[in-house]
Amino acid sequence: MSTPNMEVLKIFIPFIVMLIIIGFYYVLMTKNLIRILLGLEIITKAAILAIIVAGYVTNNMAMAQSLVIIIIIIEVFVIAVAAGVIIHIYKQTGSVDVRSIRNLKG
Amino acid sequence: MSLILIILIILIVTAMMVVFSSKLIIGAISLALTSIMITILMFQLNSPLAAVFELSICAGLITVIFITTISFVKPATEEELIVSRKRRLKKYIYLPVLVAIAGYLVSLAIRPLSLKLPEIIQETNVRNVLWNLRQVDLLGQAIVLLIGVFGIVVLFKEGRKK
Amino acid sequence: MLALFILIPLISVIILNLTRFDFIKKIACWFGLLLTLVQICFVLFVPLDLLSSKAGFFGRYFSFNLAADSLTKIMLLTIGIVVFTAILIGQFTYSDETKRFNFLNLILLVLAGMNGLVMVTDVFSLYVFIEIVAVASFILILTYKDKLALESAFKYIVLSITATLFILLSIAIFLLISGDTSFVAISAAIKNPQNNTLVMIAVCLFLCGSFTKGGLVPFHGWLPDAHSSAPSSVSILLSGIVIKVTGLYPLIRIMDMTGGGSEPIKQILMVIGAVSIVVGALGALGQNDIKRMLAFSSVSQVGYIVLAIGTGTALGIAAAVFHIFNHAIFKSQLFANAAAVEKQTGTRDMDKLGGLASKMPVTGGTSIIAMLSISGIPPLGGFWSKLLIVIALWQGAHYTYAFIAVIASVITLAYFLSFQRRVFFGKLALGLENIKEAKFGLLLPAIILALLTLLVGLFFPLIFNKLILPIESLFKW
Numbered sequence: 243m244s245t246p247n248m249e250v251l252k253i254f255i256p257f258i259v260m261l262i263i264i265g266f267y268y269v270l271m272t273k274n275l276i277r278i279l280l281g282l283e284i285i286t287k288a289a290i291l292a293i294i295v296a297g298y299v300t301n302n303m304a305m306a307q308s309l310v311i312i313i314i315i316i317e318v319f320v321i322a323v324a325a326g327v328i329i330h331i332y333k334q335t336g337s338v339d340v341r342s343i344r345n346l347k348g
Numbered sequence: 349m350s351l352i353l354i355i356l357i358i359l360i361v362t363a364m365m366v367v368f369s370s371k372l373i374i375g376a377i378s379l380a381l382t383s384i385m386i387t388i389l390m391f392q393l394n395s396p397l398a399a400v401f402e403l404s405i406c407a408g409l410i411t412v413i414f415i416t417t418i419s420f421v422k423p424a425t426e427e428e429l430i431v432s433r434k435r436r437l438k439k440y441i442y443l444p445v446l447v448a449i450a451g452y453l454v455s456l457a458i459r460p461l462s463l464k465l466p467e468i469i470q471e472t473n474v475r476n477v478l479w480n481l482r483q484v485d486l487l488g489q490a491i492v493l494l495i496g497v498f499g500i501v502v503l504f505k506e507g508r509k510k
Numbered sequence: 511m512l513a514l515f516i517l518i519p520l521i522s523v524i525i526l527n528l529t530r531f532d533f534i535k536k537i538a539c540w541f542g543l544l545l546t547l548v549q550i551c552f553v554l555f556v557p558l559d560l561l562s563s564k565a566g567f568f569g570r571y572f573s574f575n576l577a578a579d580s581l582t583k584i585m586l587l588t589i590g591i592v593v594f595t596a597i598l599i600g601q602f603t604y605s606d607e608t609k610r611f612n613f614l615n616l617i618l619l620v621l622a623g624m625n626g627l628v629m630v631t632d633v634f635s636l637y638v639f640i641e642i643v644a645v646a647s648f649i650l651i652l653t654y655k656d657k658l659a660l661e662s663a664f665k666y667i668v669l670s671i672t673a674t675l676f677i678l679l680s681i682a683i684f685l686l687i688s689g690d691t692s693f694v695a696i697s698a699a700i701k702n703p704q705n706n707t708l709v710m711i712a713v714c715l716f717l718c719g720s721f722t723k724g725g726l727v728p729f730h731g732w733l734p735d736a737h738s739s740a741p742s743s744v745s746i747l748l749s750g751i752v753i754k755v756t757g758l759y760p761l762i763r764i765m766d767m768t769g770g771g772s773e774p775i776k777q778i779l780m781v782i783g784a785v786s787i788v789v790g791a792l793g794a795l796g797q798n799d800i801k802r803m804l805a806f807s808s809v810s811q812v813g814y815i816v817l818a819i820g821t822g823t824a825l826g827i828a829a830a831v832f833h834i835f836n837h838a839i840f841k842s843q844l845f846a847n848a849a850a851v852e853k854q855t856g857t858r859d860m861d862k863l864g865g866l867a868s869k870m871p872v873t874g875g876t877s878i879i880a881m882l883s884i885s886g887i888p889p890l891g892g893f894w895s896k897l898l899i900v901i902a903l904w905q906g907a908h909y910t911y912a913f914i915a916v917i918a919s920v921i922t923l924a925y926f927l928s929f930q931r932r933v934f935f936g937k938l939a940l941g942l943e944n945i946k947e948a949k950f951g952l953l954l955p956a957i958i959l960a961l962l963t964l965l966v967g968l969f970f971p972l973i974f975n976k977l978i979l980p981i982e983s984l985f986k987w
Contacts, residue, residue, distance in 0.1 A: 250352070250393075256455040257356045260447045262675075264363045267446070269672075271439055275664065276417055280375050282671045283410065284363055287386055289678035290402070296686040298393045304473060305481075306685065307398040309634055312485050313678065314398075314405050316641045319496040320674075321410055323648050324667045325417045326503040330652075331660050338421050484574050484630055487513075488623075488638035491520060492645060495619050499649040502612050 247299045254295045261288040275328050275338040286317055352392055359385040367440055370433050376414040383407035512576040512629055519622040523615050538614050539601045550590035553583055576629040580980035584831055585628040588838045592750040593621050595842045595955040599849050600743035602951040609653055620646045624755050634691040637677050640756045644670045647752055651740040662735035669722055669732045676719035683712035697767045713775055716764055724757020727786045730809050737805035742849035749808045750842040754834050758815055770822040779820030784914050786813025791921040800848045800858045811837045818899045821906045824985040828978045829898035836891045840880040843959035847877045850948035865938035869945045872953050874934040876960040883963045885923035891966035
């Protein structure tokens with residue numbers, strides 16, 4: 243017999259997976275650097291939601307909230323640096339198209 | 349319970365709005381809407397502190413960062429918009445179908461799942477947990493802050509032209 | 511007491527920036543070198559029990575959950591050596607003083623971050639420090655904002671955020687099954703046989719994250735670009751220590767927690783290790799840029815380390831850690847040589863170079879020693895670590911993988927011989943008649959590291975007793 247908490251978990255997991263798929267599909271298919279960053283943000287939100295749900299189901303909200311607070315703060319700095327990089331790429335090449343930064347051969 | 353289900357569906361809808369947005373600014377605002385949905389979910393799941401953080405930082409600060417970046421880029425012209433709209437529809441037309449099928453399959457797959465979750469007595473006060481148990485992480489935060497400061501200096505400060 | 515490894519670099523960065531004296535900025539580099547030397551001496555000469563005691567000023571007010579075992583000791587030693595080399599090369603390759611000062615501040619913060627990474631006892635703190643090192647490396651790559659650096663930094667950022675996603679999802683699953691994120695709690699939860707499927711999913715997700723951070727196939731796309739377009743001292747840092755500390759050290763800890771890893775996980779590790787070795791070696795064969803070739807060689811060597819971890823035996827993991835140490839030494843030295851060549855000749859293209867051995871004898875000589883070590887020629891250090899890896903594979907009856915490891919060593923020797931012939935021997939290329947040997951400051955790290963490779967190789971029994979056996983005893987499940 244599943245407890246109420248397990249029911250909640252079973253509702254959340256498909257949605258978290260759907261969010262991750264949306265994010266990944268967007269990152270892989272888009273041609274605009276800023277849109278890549280948007281897709282990565284969606285993926286990070288899915289991860290944060292996963293941690294909160296894991297904490298709710300095990301009745302451990304304090305730990306989950308502390309982890310999420312720290313993750314959000316770190317993520318801000320990463321996005322800020324990425325935005326800075328995009329601005330500089332635009333200043334130097336005049337476009338934010340992914341194809342314009344394919345100079346280095348794989 | 350049904351409220352959570354409705355909010356989750358709206359969450360997926362706003363995420364799709366980010367994908368299908370024609371202008372970048374609409375994409376950034378849709379991301380903010382997604383953050384607001386996540387905030388509401390967190391309030392429903394008894395995490396007010398994290399919800400407030402998410403609201404103020406993700407729906408606020410990060411949206412501002414995105415709009416700043418977008419304002420640096422020259423906007424697309426009219427015919428470019430029409431061309432890119434058609435291309436975008438063609439690219440992403442399979443996405444809602446894919447996502448719906450994936451969601452349905454996952455919900456079927458985990459139906460027989462049942463876990464015996466640990467019964468642990470824990471600290472329930474977030475402030476106590478953060479300050480007593482996770483001091484190393486707070487130290488890490490201080491280091492990230494300093495690195496962020498130097499990052500902004502390196503990225504944006506032009507040197508004195510000799 | 512252990513927290514000092516993190517706090518001292520942090521506080522020195524704060525102090526260095528608050529003072530307004532100009533001469534502080536000039537001596538800042540030497541201060542950084544002093545810090546790393548102090549770290550190396552501490553690790554070598556102070557016994558572990560003294561380091562881990564919680565007495566003193568800090569014990570009363572702060573309680574950091576840090577612990578140090580013999581694996582931590584070797585990692586701290588390696589971190590000290592590589593950061594020392596990076597600061598020394600940075601001192602002589604950055605021409606602008608402001609850039610040099612920013613570089614030094616970021617290097618000290620990276621030092622604090624990496625020290626913290628190897629000392630934490632908690633999976634989430636591991637993630638926090640991995641992110642610290644990642645953010646600092648993005649910024650270090652971007653010091654000269656040229657097009658190539660921006661491009662490779664962006665690719666690195668995208669892949670780093672996806673690695674973050676994998677690691678966070680696996681932490682969420684660990685939180686689900688054990689309620690706490692410390693290593694001991696997770697080990698206890700893993701031993702419960704009920705959780706097997708969830709543990710498998712969590713470990714797979716964590717592996718994906720670690721492979722991306724460590725530059726293993728198929729997530730190695732960012733590595734050649736990032737390591738070749740970064741400034742020289744940053745390449746040393748990235749290739750010498752960052753990919754290992756952020757990618758492979760968490761892998762070793764996860765293997766420790768799961769008691770050697772279940773069979774599917776070990777198979778995955780060995781397959782990906784073997785594929786990385788071959789892809790890295792073949793990729794390095796066709797390169798013209800020195801640093802790009804060295805970056806592909808890093809992919810190959812990291813494959814060796816993962817192959818050794820995948821055996822799941824104590825000897826395998828000890829061999830892997832020893833190879834981490836050796837690779838840090840000879841890869842840093844090779845990048846130091848590349849920095850010297852680039853500074854003196856102004857190019858990194860091997861087609862335009864040639865016959866430099868007569869003009870730059872020290873650089874040529876030390877690069878020969880590094881080449882012999884990385885290809886596994888006795889009696890240098892690399893030979894012993896590769897021998898241990900092959901023995902570990904043989905003992906586990908993985909004969910095909912041992913064969914692949916040995917063949918890849920031959921390919922390694924091949925591309926490095928080609929590198930030597932094209933850069934140092936052969937006819938003196940046009941326009942290179944006036945090249946002189948690099949300044950002493952650039953040569954010093956190369957000489958020290960070459961000597962270290964020789965000493966590690968010659969005094970191997972001593973190293974074996976002091977460093978390898980303690981690690982092996984840690985991992986007896």
